[in-house]
Every structure is written in structure tokens, then in C-alpha cells.
Amino acid sequence: MTNGQQIDDRAALERRKERVAFISILVSALLMVAKAIAGFMTGSLALLSDAANSLLDVGATTLTWLALREAHKPADDKHHYGHGKFESMSALAETAFLFLLSGVVAFEGVRRLASGADDVQPSWLAAGILVGAIIVDGWRWWTLKKVAKETGSEALEADALHFSSDLVNSIFVLIALGLAALGYQAADALIAIGVSVYIAIAGFGLARRTIANLLDTAPQGVAENVSAISLKVPGVVAVNGVKVRPSGSGFLGDVEVDVSRTLPLERVRAIREQVTDVLARELPGSAFTVTANPVQLNSETVQERVWLIAHRNHIPVHHVTVQSINGRLSISLDLEIDGRATLGEAHVVATRLEAALREEFGAETEVETHIEPLEIEPLEGQDASADVVEVVTEALRRRSAETRSIHDVHQVRVRETPGGLVVNYHCLADPMLNIADVHAQVDTVERLVRHDLPHILRVVGHAEPPTQDGGLQI
Template sequence: MAHAGHDHSNLKETVAFRSILVSAFITIAKAIGGVLTGSLALISDALHSLLDVVFTTITWLAIRKAHQPADADHQFGHGKIESVAALIETVFLLLLAGIIGIEGVKRLSTGSGEVIPHWFAIAILFAAIGLDAWRWFTLKRVAKATNSEALEADALHFASDLVNSVMVLAALVGVWLGFKQADAVAALIVAAFIAVSGIRLAIRTINTLIDTAPAGISELIQRTVEDIPGVAVVENVRARPAGGDVFAEVNVLVSRTLPLDKVVKVKDNITEAIQKVVPNVDLTVIANPAQLDDETMFERVMLISAKQRLPLHNVIIQNIDGKLSVSCDLEVDGRLSLGAAHMLATKLETAIRNEFGEDTEVDTHIEPLNPKPLSVCDLRSKENEKIALCLKEMAQSIGLIEDIHSVRARTSDAGLVVNYHCYVDASENVTTVHKCVDQLERMFRSQHPDVIRVVGHAEPKRKA
């Protein structure tokens, strides 16, 4: 993107500078022709070309300034410099149209201003028509490719120059054929064309300066964002032009249960999708959390605990004659005092009541959590085998758990930790499986009081 922007900048500067040289040549030639013939239309056209030299120089300087990076005083960049340059050109165009129009009316009413056709003037006009056609085509193409208002304004000027030169040529031919007022009439047509072009450019430039949204951009962005997974609602889309770029801001709602990394991913997807349909966009995406209609009570409780960075498990939600009851196991640093742990539990309970209502019954069971990994070492092979055999015998009495394997018993300063895998019929529900695994843990711990944790991993039983 940065490389493409740099290429566009160089292209616009090169085209604008070449246009300055061509405008200067045409201006001098038309001025000479105007003096030789005394044609108001040709003199007006020369003045118009002189303004083009000024305008194109302003455009060239504006483009160089517009592509400077943002700074402390211009935090959104310098893109609107191009719009300011276009507005200055518009003012001069309207003034020129007025001056030419007044002189044309004066010549028509008084019959003054003798015009003498000259071969040099006609030759210059043919050359100017060819050069203006080439400049108009080149500038229009580059302006469209780079979305440059200043170059678009220049292209408009050279389109008017092309028409002007054709009208002046027609006026000289008319005078040569004996229609003496042809020059004044042509001058008035030139003035009208310049005025119309200036008004059209003024409307576009003013719309840019007052941040009028580019036609269709907001709707295009909204349709694009609505199809992004994770976006619940597109709240607002705002867009404004700035030179060749578009600044846009998108506000969306996402589920408040989404973790932060998922929210960042959604925003990245939005940016990537919009840049495909609006390549020159400078985008700001704002994602606000919202409670969605399909959010479960369990998700709401877990969201509250996540915000307070308090681990919960074994969350049970009950509805007792219309009254809500929430119970859960709260894990806190085992080194905390009971008073400090109770304050954390009270804070959590208050947040849950604020979410579901003050009459909500909330009970928390405080459990110690070791914030640091335990330092453990594996038991000797024979001792590990004894534990594995004990687990297998107990599992047979329960009945559902089969083929206990991958038994790993490890000692630590806090006590013994036992991990194992087993198989259970894949059609059994999780609740039933969990009860059986818990029962096996209680049976094992009743015979091994030094055990602090038994972790049983149930897998679907392999098909025969």
C-alpha cells in the first residue's frame, strides 16, 4: 500500500510538472497570435492559458505538499491541500469568465474591436487543440487512477481550453468569411463555458472541504461489514474525502463474550475487507461490546468472572419459583488470608446481582489456587504400577469406565498428583461420564489421603 501511494505521488507530480511546461508554451504562442489578429477570443484564450500556468503550478506544489506524512499540526495528513488549490483555481476561473463576458458584451454593443485573421494564429490554435486534447486525456486518466482532485481540476481546465480553442478558431474563420461579430460571440461562449466549468469544480471542491461523504461509499462499506463473521450490528459508518484518499470510521457491535484476541481479529477482517472494495481508504474501526439475545446465563456469569480475572468452575444456576440462584466455585491464591479472599468473593457476588437483579441468590465456594506450577517428579515404575492397578480395580466396581491407561503418578511438596486416561462408551452423555470419573477419584482419595488431585481423561471407546 505504501509503495503504491509513493508511485501515485510520483506519477501525479510528473504529469503536473509536464503540464506546466506545455501551458507556458501555449500561453506565449496564443498571446502572440492575439496581438497579431486583435481577436478578443484569442486574447481571452491566452489569458485563460496564462491562468492555467498559474493553476498547474499551484497544483504541482499542492500535490507535493499533500503527500507529506501527517504531523503534529496536521494529524490527518495534508490531503485537503489539493482541495484548497482547486478552490483557488475556481475563483480565478469565475473572475476570468466575468472579465471576458463583460468585454464581449461591450464589443457586441459598440461594434468595436477589429479582428484580422492571421495564419500564425490559426496554426497556433491547431497546435493548442492537439496539445490540450493530449493533456486532457492524460490528466483525466491519471486523476482517475490516483483519485486526485487537483489533477481532476486541471483536466477540467484543459477540457475548457480545448473548447475555447475550437471556438476561437471558429471565430477567426467567421471573421474571415465576413461575420465581424463572430469574435465577440465566441468570446461570450468561451466565458460561459469557463463559468460553468468553474461552478461545477466549485461545487465538488466545497463538498470536499465541508466533508461531504463520497457518493455510495458509506453504503458500500456498510454492506461489506455486515457480511463479516462476528459483527452483530453495524451501528454507524462515516466517510469523508481528503485529497486522493477517503477517511472512514466504522462502529460495530460484537458479542461482549468474545475474548479480546477474537475482537481484534474481527476488526482486522473488517479492515481487510473494506480495503479490497475501497483501496484508498484510511480506516478506523470501533468495536463496542453488546449483550446479544442468544447469550446464556452461564456465559453472562463467566463474562463477569473474566472481567474481574477471577477463575470460576462448577457454576450451577437454579430457578426456584421464579427466583434465580447462582452457585459456583471461586479459585483464589491459596496464600491469601480469608478476609482478602472473602472481599474478592463479595465483589464477584455483587457484580452477579447487578447483572441479574438484587434479589438473586449468590453463593461462592472459595478454593485455593496455586499461582505457580508445582515442582513434581515421577514415582518409581513399581509404585506407578500399583496406583494404576488400584485405579483399574476401582473402575471395575463402578462399571462404566474401561481400560485405564497412561497412568502418571507424580509427587510434589503439596502431595501426590495422578493423571490417567480411560475409555467410555461414546453414546454416554458428559454428565454421566463426569459422575463416574468423580466417583473413581473419591474412592481413590479415600485410600490415598496424600493425593491432592486425580485427573481422569475420558475418551470415546474404540469400535471393535
Template sequence: MSESFKVKDGDQQLKEGAALASIAVSSLMTAAKLVAGLLSGSLAVLSEAGHNLADIGATTLTYFAIRIAHKPADDEHQYGHAKVEALAALIETGFLFALAAFILVEAVRRLGGHPAEIEASPLIFGILFISITVDFFRWRRLKAIARRTKSEALAADALHFSSDMIASLLAIAGLVAAQFGFPQGDALAALGVAGFVAVAGFEIGRRTIDALVDAAPKGLADKVASIAASVPGVIKVETVRLRPAGPEVIGDLEITVARTLSLEKVAAIKVNVAAEIKAKHPDVSVTIATQPIAVDSETILERILLIAAKRHAPVHHVTVQEVEGRTAISFDVEVDGRMPLGNAHEIASGLEDEIGREFGSDIEVESHIEPLEPRQLPGRDADPDVRAEIESALFQRAHDQGALLDIHNVRVRRTPSGLVVNYHCRVDPALSVDEVHDQVDALERKIRAAFKTISRIVGHAEPAR
């Protein structure tokens, strides 16, 4: 198992354990506050018991939502089940608003009628103080776990416990007011509890609705775009689309690259972009698309080779001339030597037309069709005396030219098309490629003139040491 899966499994166990603990704590606090509320007759305390009762249902829902959210993607849920947590948090919001409405109605009824008789014993105060202490530690623990695992459902639970603390303090204030001859204080405290419950519901609802409607974390798209744009090879970042998916943020990123780059180079750029984003934002996973574009730095040769590569037509000996303000382009195009001339001419003409469209109508394009031998020729080593004769001729002609030195590694093979000769030579490394190519071509012409059975000579030039 990879390290990332171990971490995710560990986070899942932590989330499930925290949810179960919340259920247990909410159950104990509900029972204690219900007893305290019935004994005292305090609406604020009974409201708190109702609040905790709603928490039990909500936290139970959270537990099952966490378990479902951990399931891997399937055919029907191809992005996984992470949003189940946000859905559970939204249902908790409904619980909280319903509870706040009930408390509000009851508090207004008490304020408009005869105040209820409130009796607060030390046991009642003790239960509330214990509740505040428990809620404080549970709030801190759940908040830390929610931050680590990015769990919307646990974040909602943490907010519940924070509102519970405030509500319990208000209930104590109402009991104290009733003890000092102000029985309406309990109903006013209940109104305060309703307000805090409603605020908690609003905060949870706002966050979960953002998750459900795919609201991207504020400013993250700009950061991701900036990171991608800094990677070598990326010309421009066209679009960035991000959305939350449980503890992760997923999305799409489109970048532009030079159209002359090879597929391998484009793939490497995509890998580098993904790695840079992951290094700075480990929770962000993006699918990267590339859009090839023409750049100002493209040469005429690059543009021609790109067109030829797209049409799968190998070209060489590309010549570009400027004649009286008009550009003239010529090149050799290789086609299967067995192909009928009509088909070969169609390929060459199509290539010429596309090059014309690339550079404009006021351009001259001319191609030369060359046969390409696509077959694999059977061969065998030539007789030693034939090889020795050709090797001797190579030494002599190269010596007469003077530029090609140290002819070596001479091989001569017989094929159905004639003799194929391969050899290595050394040249002055300061010579240009054009100069070396001319020297090798000159030697080839001389050898083929001397040996009519030779169909191909391949000379490999190396820098002299």
C-alpha cells in the same frame, strides 16, 4: 518494497510527469495564442491567451501540490498531506473566476463602444486549430490519469483543457463573424469564452470544496455499512463516517458484537470486516470499533461466566434452579488459598451482587469459596514401588466400577503438598460428560481414601476405540 507501495510510487511518477507536460503545453499554447491575438486584434483570442497564462500558474501550482501531497503523515499532519491537491484546485478556481470577470468586462466595453478592427490571417486560424488538437489529446490523457490516481489537481487541469477547446472554437467563430462584416461577433465570442471559463471554475470549485469539507462520496457509506453487516458475528452497524483523503477514502466504522465473545473472536471479526470492505472498495480504509451488547440468545450460564471473567474470578459448578417461580443460582468461586477469608468473602460477595444486578433483585445467589493453588510446586517422580502400588489400585478400583477402561500413562510425583497422581483412561464415547465425570470422581475418592498422602488426582478420560 510491497506491491502496494510500488503502485503508489508509480502513480506518483505518472502524476508528476503529467503535471510537467501540462506546464510545457500551456506555455507553448500561451505564447502562440498571444502572438495570434496581438496580430489579429481579437479579444476572444487574447482572452484565450490569458486563459492559458492562468493555466501555467495553476498547473505549476498543481505540480508542487502533487509533490507535497505525496509526503507521508507526520506529527503535524497525521492524516497525510493529500488535501493539498484539493487546496491547489481551489486556488485554480480563483484564477478562473478572476479571468472570466476580466474577459466579461472587456467584452462589454467593446460591445458598448466602437468595435475593434479584427484581422484574421490563415496563420491565426492555424494556431487555433493546432491548439484545439493539442487540447483534445491533453484532455483525454489527463482525464485518464486523474481517474486512475484520483487526483483532484489533475482532474482540474483536465477540465481546463476541455474548456480551452470550447473557448478556441468560440474564438474561431468570432474571427469568422468579423471576416464577414460583423465585428461585434468577436466580443460576443469573448463573452462565450468567459462563460465557459466560469463554468469550468464552478465545477472545479464544487468538487474541491466537497473534498475540503470532507463530503463523503454519495452512497458509499451505505455500501460500506451493508458489507460490514453481512460479515458473520456483526450484529449491527452503528455508525459509518467517511471522508476523502486524496486518492483514498478513510473513516470510522462502529459495529456491535455479542458481549460473550472472546477478545480473539472479536479481533477476528474486525479483520474479516476490513478485508471484505477492502475487497469490494480497495480505496476505502476504515478504523473499526466494536461495541459489546447483550443478545437474546445468551444463556444464564454464559451471562454468569461473562460477569465472572470481567471480575477475574474463576467459577465452576454453576447450578441454576427454578424454585416456585424464583431462580436460584449457586457456584464455586476460586480464590488464592493463602488469602485471608475476609478478602475472599469480599470477592465472592461482589460477584454475587453483580449477578443479582444482572438478573434482577428477585433472584437467589449463593457462592462457595474454594482455595486455588497459584504456586508452582517443585516435584519429582515417586519411588517405583509407590507408583506400582497406586497403579495397581487404580486398575482394581476401575475394574470394580466397570465404566473406566484401560487405565494407562500413570504418573506419580512427590511435592511439598503430597503426592500428585495423573492417569489416562478410556470410556464408552456414548456416555455423557456428566456420567464420565461422576465415574472419575468416584475413582478419585476411593484412591484418596486408600492413600492418605495423595493430595491431588487428575484423571484424563478418552473415548474408547
């Protein structure tokens, strides 16, 4: 899935959350009016408390709708981590509404029980309104719970809790009206008190989760999941630390991964970007800052460590040879220095590299460097004449035949430069020979040809195996 598709899907989810919240506002308002009319008609405290609960629902769902619209705004200069906390704040405000409602209902219920002032007049209209409210609340609870789970919205989860309390409340109010019709008038106040306790318990659970989010409590299992996802990215050798905090329906966090210190910077950056992309894909709506720490691996060879140190000192090296002499490490290598530098300047560079290698491997390490001139500026040149190419080709074929390993010289290119001729050619060699043997034979051809034609500056030979039918591999 591309980033554009992820953004479109995310926007669709946000619109769906806002639409569900807005519908809840309208439904809450209608139910509040119907319950209030029925409550005044019957004088039922339980029914009036249910109407008051619906009134609070109107305010709570309105707050939810506004909070969702605000939470979906992108990060700006004042809110670097976005506006996701508005959802948590909205959920916390709704729990305050729940506690307020439960306290008022419980107080009035106790007052009625103490004074014996219960006078409930059941009616079929009130019963019908309650049955309709139960059906609507059940549908709202299921819809909000489903969308909250799909989008991870705390605000919609709080709304779903509200309507689950409405559903339970309406069922018990219907029971209270039935008991009142049978002559048990005190049942109305008792059930109202019981519903208030249920609302308070549910509100406490939601408040605890919401406060945990506002305090940036790490969601259970998310850090472990982030670590597992990051470790699957090629190049990541370990996950050092994961910090995660909730933000709206997603997560924000920091991830530290270990990578081999021998990798080039471009590869390290690619690994970091890949971890970021995978986390964004696996955890929609989340944003992680990934840090890659270069570390020394137990599998690093001495050659890799030599190349790394040379790279850090910006010195090209090749032909690195590592020996163990009576338990003492010996390193020899060729280093390339600007051919225009003086011997004194080149010696300073070589000494700096030798000191860096001894610091890495120990003061007793034997280090020998061979200085080679490096062409910094491109050589201006032109293709040599056909006669010159023919002479060089004949010399290459004659000398390669003497090696008994190099044959079928082809694709000979000769360029004239101010420093002399630069020759490039391809040849065939036995595919079963090891690289060291082939390299030695190619070097032999170069040395012999340069002896024959002293005006040649450089010879570059590319050896390759023949094709299966014995022909040239071009």
C-alpha cells in the same frame, strides 16, 4: 495484499499524479506561447483569450503540481490528519483562476461589441495552431480525467476541467476565425463571451465540490459502504455510527462497531484491527479509527452472563448450574480462591461475587457459591519412580473397570510434589455418551483412586473416543 504492497502501490500512484501534473505544466506553457503569437497576428479576442487561458493554466498546473507534492507528505506533529487538504485548496485556487478569466474575457467581448472595434485577420497559421491545440487539449483532458478517476485526486480533476474548457474554447475560437473570414466579425466577440459563460459554469460546479470537501461534507454513499464492509467482519454484530470526511484522494473517519460483551479483550482487539485492515484494503488511501463497544446480545445465556461478571471481578469460576425454581432464578457455582487465603477473606470475595450476580439478575435471585482452593504458585515436583507409577496405574485400571464406561487407561504420568502426588492419565470412553455422563464417570474414578491412595493430591483424567479401528487415539 500486505501492508508493504499497499504502501508501494500508493507511492506509485502518487508519483504518477505528480508526473502527469508536471507534464501539464510544460504543455500549457508551449500552447500559451503559440496561441499568443497567433492571437497577436490575427487580432482575435477569442484567440487572445484562449492564450490567456493557457497562461492561467501554466499557473494553475504549477499550483497543482506543488499541491500534490505537499499533499503526499505523511502526518506530522502539526498536521495530525496528513496534508490531503492541499489538493482541495489547489482546486479552489484553480476555480478562482477560471472565474477571473471568464470575467476578463466577457468584459472585453462586451466592450468590443459595444464599440464595434472588431478587426479580426484570419490566417492559416492561426488555424493550424488551433487544430494542434485541440488535439493536445483533448489528449490532456483524457489523460488527466483517467488518472484523476483512478487516484481520486481533486487537484487533477480540476486540471482536467481546465483543459476541457480549453478544448471547447479552442473549438469555438476556430469557428470564430472561420466566421470572421466569411465577414462575420462580431462572431469573434460573441463566441468569446459564450466561452466565458461556459468557463464560469464549469468553475462553479468544481468550486461547489471543492468547498464541500473543505467543509468536510460526507461523500455520498461512502458511509453506507463503510458500514457494509464493517458488518462483514466476523464478530461485528452492528455498526453504530460512521463519520467520514474527504482528505486528498482518500477518506478519514471514525467507525463504531458493536461486539458481544462476553468476548475476551484479545478477541475484541482482533476484531477492531480486522475492521481497520479491511477498510484500508477496500478503500485505498483511507484511514479509519475503529471503536468497539461491548454490548449485551439477546442470545446471551445466563451462564455466559455469570462468567462475564466473574471475569470482571477477577474471580475464576466453574461448574455453573442454573435452575428455574417456580419462576425464580437459582444460580450455583464453584469459585476458586487462593488456597493460602483465610476463610474470612474468601467469604468477602464470595459475597462480592454474589452481590454482583444479584445486581445483574435481580435481588430475588438465589445465589450459592462453593469455595475451592486455587493453587497460585506452580508446584515444584519430579517424576515418580516406576514402582509408584505402576501402583497408580493398576489402581486406575481397576477402578475404571468398575465404572463400565471408562476403559483402556494409558499415558499415565505421576509427579511427586510437596503436597502429594499429581496424576494425569488418558482413557477411552463410548463416543455416544454425553459429556455429563463421561465427566461423572471420570470423577468417580478419581474419588475411588484417591480413597485407595490417600497420598494422591490430584487426579486429572482425559477421556477420548477410540479410533475407527478400535485402537487408542494418541
